Amino acid sequence: MKTFKIFGLLLLATVSVGHAQDINQAKKAIDAEKYEEAKTILKSILQAKPSNGMASFLLGNVYLNQSVKDSATISFGKGLAATEAARFNHIGLGQMDLDRNDTIAANAKFILATKDMRKKDFEEYVYVARAYMNAEKPNYKAALAVLKRAIVNNPMDAQVQLALGDAYYGLSNQNDAYKAYRDAFSADNTLLRAKMQLGVLLKGAKSYDEASKAYNEVIAINANYGPVYRELAETYYKIARNKPSKAAENFKIAIDYYQKYMDLTDYSIHSRMRRADFLILAKEYKALEEEANKMIELDKVNPRIFRYLGYAAxxxxxxxxxxxxxxxxxxxxxxxxxxxxxxxxxLAKIKKGTSADGLAIDPIAFESGLVSIKKSIEMEPLAVEDLNEVGKKLFGQKLYKEAAAIFELGANNAESKTYLDDNLYLGLSLYYANNKKDVKPEVAGLQKADAAFDKVLVASPSYYEAYIFKARTNSLMENDENTIKFYEAYVAAVIAKGTEETAKPAVIKKIAESYNTIGATYANTDKVKAVEYFNKTLAIDPTNAYALSSIKQLK
Structure with a gap:
């Protein structure tokens, strides 16, 4: 009987060690972003031992990472009823409170998770800090405050230092982040994520070659560590964006690395979605369409797949x-x-309403498309920056009214990097839309054009072309005083540039236009002044037919 009891205790110890090993395997799978493998391990642990609260907590965290919140809630709920490590599940539910912006409820749960900690414990603090960092609206300051409590008794624990590095990185504190990641890897040289993050810091500093070297050092240690290939993919994507001459080559390298990442992690619906997001960044829409069609075979109800199908289509x-x-x-x-x-x-609605030759757009389709585009700007005002090229394409098709409607969206946002360009093209679009033989000039539109050119001159006073378009716009509005004023402003600005500028044929033509229009404006009220301006035209263009004819008539 005594022998049996000893054997029973040994068996119990073996089972406990086995579960500990399985938990560690699950943690390694999570770190390697093999989420499906981690879920399989954790579900196996819970099937054998439902009282393992840590397994429930880790499983819930995987579901949270994959945005499967219903399953996360169930897992954390079961974990709270466990007899071992149940308190950790308060942390998972606390993160879900943070996602709902309920910080009071979250803090209450974090207190429950940490109140019975022993002096040597620290893991709870690390997970609370990660809850703050992994929330939909990360709070890195709160995470750092919690981690400083973990440092007191465990200053050189690898996981504490790794979490510290992530908190400092989130706060844009590159120096302290670097030190923490370095210390984490020194404490545990199997913690490849810490070494990889040193490369991430370099990528953030736009030192892409150095970042790649850092990632290759990780690969030299373990060529099967999947996350490093995702980082390489994102690094080469940034290289492609910064080196347009070699963009195609570097985009291909980025895609190949991302494929390697997928091969080493998993092909779950959630991993496929992450790859789809990357394909959108890389503008690989053929590949995106293939990926989306594979995803819909796996999951016909996940709404996000329709985003990918829509973008690709x-x-x-x-x-x-x-x-x-x-x-x-x-x-x-x-x-x-x-x-x-x-x-x-x-944009899809507008494209559908555009004629095959690109010279006309159904007004109902255009307005419907514009309503959707305005919704995007309500959500993200700087979305207007993506519309500049759309407006220019419409402008090139001589669809000036529609182009103006697009440019106006960006012309009202001074924070946009396309603000100056949008105002210039808004003014031009409205001017050309009203300068047609079969169109009666619309004063309200021309006033908008005039105001847009004013914004251009405020933002770029040296852009003297705006003066001539202000003059032309005021001429269409039959505002003689402003027409003369801005033509004269154009001529003065050109002359100030020097003889090299005024000798250009295109500039001579515009100066002649300025003098001729001013002369024509004075023709009915001051013939002497009118002749004076026509003679100015002839001084730079002796054969100008309009000036010669006008002087003849006035005499």
Missing amino acids: FENGNVDKAIQSLETFTSNPASKIIAKDFQVLG
């Missing part, structure tokens, strides 16, 4: 599918809509 020329997919996505209450969703939907 729009870029690949299938506007009907784009509209259908994005309307399905944006009308679903479960969807987390971003500004780009409405923007692409709006």
Whole structure:
């Protein structure tokens, strides 16, 4: 009997060690972003031992990471009823409170999780800090405050230092982040994420070559560590954006690295979505369409797939599918809509209403598209920056009225990097829209054009071309005083540039236009002044037919 008891105790110890090993395996799988593998391990632990609260907590965290909140809630709830490490599950539920912006409820749960900690304990603090950092609205200051409590008794624990590095990185404190990541790897040289994060810091500092070297050092230690290939993919994406001459080459490298990341992690719906997000950044829409179609085979109800289908269909020329997919996505209450969703939907509607030759747009379709685009700007005001090229394309097609409607959206946002360009093209679009033989000039539109050119001159006083367009715009409004004023301002600005500028044929033509228009304006009220300006034209263009004819008539 005594022998049996000893054997029983040994067996119990073996089972405990086995579960500890499984938990560590799950943690390693989570760190390696093998989330499906981690879920399998954790579910196996819980099937064998439902009282393991840590397994429930880690499983809930994986679900949270994958945005499967219902499953996360169930897992944390079961974990609270466990007899071992149940307190950790308060942390998971606390993070969900943070996601709902309920910091009071979250803090209450964090207190429950940490109130019975022993002096040597610290893991609870690390997970509370991560809850603050992983929330939909990260709070890195709160995370740092919690981690400083963990440092007291465990200053050199690798996980504490790794979390510290992440908190400092979130606060843009590069120096302290670097030290913490370095200390984490020194404390545990199997913690590859800490070493990888040193490369992430370099990437953030735009030292892309040095970042790549740092990642390759990680690969030299373990070539099967998947996350490092994702970081390499994102680094080469940034290199491609910064080196347009080699963009295609570097985008391909980035895509290949991302494929390697997928091969080493998993092909779950959530991993596929992460890759789809990257394909959008890289503008690989053919690959995106293939990925989206694979995803819908795996999960026919996840609304986010319709975003990918919509984006890909729009870029690949299938506007009907784009509209259908994005309307399905944006009308679903479960969807987390971003500004780009409405923007692409709006552009798809406009594209559908555009004639085959590109010379006309159905006004109803255009207005419907504009409504969706305005929704995107309500969500993200700087979304206007993506519309500048859209407006220029319409302008190039001589669809001036529609171009003006697009440019006006950016012309009202002084924070936009396209603000100056949008105002210039808004003014030009409205001017050309009203300067047609079969169109009666619309004063309200011309006044907007005049105001847009004023903004251009405020933002860029040396851009003297704005003066001539202000003069032309006021001429269409039959505002003689301002017409003369701004033509004279144009001539003065050009002359101030020097003889090299005034000798240019295009400039001579515009100076002649200025003198001729001023002369014509004076013709009915002051013939002497009118002749004076026509003679100024002839001084720079002796054969100018309009000036010669006008002088002849006035005499």
